[in-house]
Amino acid sequence: MRHHRLIFNLTMTLGTALCIIAWAPVVTGGHAPFRTLIVGGGPDQEHNQVAIESNVRYMSRIIPPGSPTRVLFTDGNPDSKNIQCQGEDAKVFYKKTDISKIDGPSEISAIRKELGDIATDVASTPEAPVLLYFTGHGSPNQRSKYNNNAFDLWNSHAFTVKDFATSLKAFPKTTPITLVMVECFSGSFGNLLFQDGDVANPLADLNLCGFFASVAMRPAAGCTPELKEANYRDFTSYFFAALSGTDRLGNSVTGADYNHDGVVGMNEAFAYTLIHDDSIDTPVCTSDVFLRKFITTEDSKVMQASYADVQKWATPAQLAALTALSDVIKAKGDDRIALAYDEFMHMNLESDDSHDVHLIRFVRLAKSIILAHTLQETGDPETKKRFAALLKAESGNPIR
Numbered sequence: 001m002r003h004h005r006l007i008f009n010l011t012m013t014l015g016t017a018l019c020i021i022a023w024a025p026v027v028t029g030g031h032a033p034f035r036t037l038i039v040g041g042g043p044d045q046e047h048n049q050v051a052i053e054s055n056v057r058y059m060s061r062i063i064p065p066g067s068p069t070r071v072l073f074t075d076g077n078p079d080s081k082n083i084q085c086q087g088e089d090a091k092v093f094y095k096k097t098d099i100s101k102i103d104g105p106s107e108i109s110a111i112r113k114e115l116g117d118i119a120t121d122v123a124s125t126p127e128a129p130v131l132l133y134f135t136g137h138g139s140p141n142q143r144s145k146y147n148n149n150a151f152d153l154w155n156s157h158a159f160t161v162k163d164f165a166t167s168l169k170a171f172p173k174t175t176p177i178t179l180v181m182v183e184c185f186s187g188s189f190g191n192l193l194f195q196d197g198d199v200a201n202p203l204a205d206l207n208l209c210g211f212f213a214s215v216a217m218r219p220a221a222g223c224t225p226e227l228k229e230a231n232y233r234d235f236t237s238y239f240f241a242a243l244s245g246t247d248r249l250g251n252s253v254t255g256a257d258y259n260h261d262g263v264v265g266m267n268e269a270f271a272y273t274l275i276h277d278d279s280i281d282t283p284v285c286t287s288d289v290f291l292r293k294f295i296t297t298e299d300s301k302v303m304q305a306s307y308a309d310v311q312k313w314a315t316p317a318q319l320a321a322l323t324a325l326s327d328v329i330k331a332k333g334d335d336r337i338a339l340a341y342d343e344f345m346h347m348n349l350e351s352d353d354s355h356d357v358h359l360i361r362f363v364r365l366a367k368s369i370i371l372a373h374t375l376q377e378t379g380d381p382e383t384k385k386r387f388a389a390l391l392k393a394e395s396g397n398p399i400r
Contacts, residue, residue, distance in 0.1 A: 034130075035121065035122070035130045036059075036068070036069040036070070036130070037069075037114050037115070038056055038059050038069065038133045038135075039111060039132075039133070040056040040072070040074075040106060041072075041106045042074070042137050043154060047223070049223045049225045050084060050095075050224075051223060051224045053073075053083050054229055054232065055236045057098060059135075059240065062240060062246065062399055063131075063399060070103045070104075070114050071099065072103060072104045072111060073106055074106055076103075076106075076110070078096065078099070080096065081095055081096050086226055092225060105154050106136070106153050107155065107157060108153055112167050115168070116167070116170055118171075122171070126172035126173075126175050129175070130176065130178065131399075132178065133180045133181075134179075135181075135222070135236060136151060136183050137151075137184060137223065138152060138184040138185040139184075140188075140217065146187075146188050146216040146217050148162055148188065148197070149185040149189070149216055151164075151189075161189050161192065162196060162198075165192055165195075165197030165198075168192065171206060173205045176393065177207060177208045177209075178398045179209075180239070181212050183213070183220060184213075184218070184220045185218070186214055186216075187212045187216035187218075187284045188216035189210070190284065190285075192210070193208060193289055193290065194293075199289075208286075209285075209394050211284075212235075213235035214281055214283070214284075215360075218282050218349075218350075220280065221277075221280050222235065222237075229249060232248065233279040234281065238269075238273040239269045239270065239272075239273045239283075240399075242264055243266065243397055243398075245264070256268045256269055258315075258317040258320045259316040259317065266396060266398070267285075267315070267395045268317045270283060270285055271317035271320055275320065275321050280352045280357055282360050282361060286394060287372070290390055291387075295374050297374060299341070302370050302374075304337075305337055305366075307326075307334045308334055310366055313369050313370070321361075322369070325362040326362060329355060337366045340359060340363050340366070372387075375387060
């Protein structure tokens with residue numbers, strides 16, 4: 001979540017920024033257990049804020065009991081005073097971790113080993129679901145046009161999109177993989193949908209879907225040294241509160257079951273986050289990535305759709321988010337999407353202003369709804385089949 005000065009263009013912001021997850025329900029009743037890998041921490045002591053540690057502890061609490069879970073955090077030593085904190089007196093200090101179980105350092109060799117071990121474990125039970133959660137800092141790669149960004153590892157090492165793609169090749173193609181990454185510039189990891197992590201390639205032969213805190217060219221929230229967790233505003237706080245029904249303080253969370261089927265899916269948690277996340281986050285998801293790969297209609301044409309039509313094409317979760325975001329940016333009229341797009345074209349795309357952040361969310365969501373409709377109207381059967389499978393994966397809940 002380190003801040004860098006960014007260079008934007010419209011195609012990148014509306015087009016290739018992604019989020020990615022691969023999911024399937026928790027398998028119980030004597031079948032293969034749900035497996036989880038949590039990777040957390042900053043690249044060094046000065047960038048290892050307590051909010052990142054809080055994310056690891058929060059995830060460790062909400063993972064289903066009995067699910068094999070491995071945790072890689074900073075240098076792997078629970079006695080290291082390497083967590084940056086800031087008290088009410090504004091003074092910065094460092095403390096030991098309160099994470100109850102640490103299995104190793106957040107280093108590239110450890111990540112590769114853990115992913116390899118999980119792939120080996122699920123080889124005999126390839127339907128067993130896997131959850132991969134990464135929380136920390138990220139770095140942009142402008143030379144790759146933000147297509148090969150990195151998750152920052154301990155000792156200032158990097159785990160790039162292509163590194164991750166290589167590590168996933170050992171997984172059976174039927175293993176449902178859920179990937180959630182909440183660092184700055186995390187949307188780039190949506191390219192894991194494609195062979196070798198390259199958006200120019202065909203879809204990878206993996207059962208993968210995912211959600212990310214920000215588009216590939218923007219920072220994300222969640223790297224505060226503040227100790228008071230009640231003040232945390234970030235993707236993890238809202239997305240997993242909606243999924244689990246409990247926030248990081250232990251309070252009950254409701255209101256995300258937009259289709260009223262009694263279960264909150266990740267697509268609904270994503271919409272809940274778009275609505276409620278009061279931060280600089282610009283979340284994106286796997287289906288966004290898929291659509292921008294296979295539907296290449298010019299944005300100027302896409303965004304001419306009437307608001308009434310887009311409302312009809314939206315899922316219940318998308319409609320809830322579309323309505324809420326429209327209200328926040330004070331968009332009105334049946335031509336509000338075109339007007340919002342025009343405002344987006346003229347805004348500072350590095351802006352942290354709340355209106356601008358919600359404008360980006362609104363324009364991107366509207367585009368995804370329109371592109372999904374276009375795919376259903378004009379897409380070939382195989383592409384539509386793959387997209388339907390992806391939507392089904394995104395609608396699952398890996399922790400309930």
